[in-house]
Amino acid sequence: MSEAPVALVTGAATGIGAACAKRLASEGYRVGLHYRSSVEKAQKLLEELPGSFGLKADLTQEAEVDALIKAIKAGPGRVDVLVNNAGYNVNAPMLTMSLDQYDSVAAVARGTWYLSKMVLRRFMFRRGAGRIINISSVVGHTGNPGQVPYTMVKAGLDAFTKSLSQELTGKDILVNSVAPGFIATDMTEVLPDEIKETIVAKVPQGRMGTAEEVADVVAFLSTRASYINGTVIHVNGGMYGG
Ligand code: NAP
Secondary structure: OOOOOEEEEOOOOOHHHHHHHHHHHHOOOEEEEEEOOOHHHHHHHHHHOOOOEEEEOOOOOHHHHHHHHHHHHHOOOOOOEEEEOOOOOOOOOOOOOOHHHHHHHHHHHHHHHHHHHHHHHHHHHHHOEEEEEEEOOOHHHHOOOOOHHHHHHHHHHHHHHHHHHHHOOOOEEEEEEEEEOOEOOHHHHOOOHHHHHHHHHOOOOOOOEOHHHHHHHHHHHHHOOOOOOOOEEEEOOOOOOO
């Protein structure tokens, strides 16, 4: 088993996940860098982060999650921190959104649930210690037009945080959400400029956040927080206070 603690970050090749991976590596973690389609970006980051190892899986496929868990067992043999960062969104009004589009958003939440269950079962529960950090979203609290399934999933992720933290009694396994506001990444880069301007107008700090500002909070919850559990920490420049 690896001497160094291991942080598994999902969707770690891009945006907020990549910032979390870099930050946790700088805090001394071996980073399990999970990715799905961003193969080249993952490869580049793996070269940048000493001790990191790559894990390719589509989280919507149970067999691929099982293979990922097996690879960690055969490799470093531990997961101290799980950052459930991978997420997927389809922007479309309710009336034109198809069931397949709904399923594509919801399937990643199902995969997050299954991965968390397997990480708990195979690694954290036996040691009686661990940190699970779910990257939810401000829109799970405020709602957002054109994102009905995405906001359902993100609100559900915060409920997952609360329920699971209450289930894991008597152990040092803490489960929290970090809910970003509007953060400059590939996910928001695709928005038209006028939408971005409307969004920024709602932020008292007058700008979008950075992935590093989210990663800072994830690092704090991973390495320093010992009595924060079952809660949602908002990182949104003041646009919503919880
Ligand atoms: P991003 O760069 O698009 O990241 C999304 C990540 O999810 C990608 O790395 C992608 O992996 C992974 N992913 C998507 N579907 C997957 C699947 N089926 N299986 C495995 N991995 C999958 O956007 P981001 O802004 O950094 O988003 C990171 C998280 O923050 C998401 O959960 C998002 O909902 C949340 N968030 C973002 C914002 C924002 O303003 N940017 C605000 C609130 C919350 P591959 O690229 O390898 O396929």
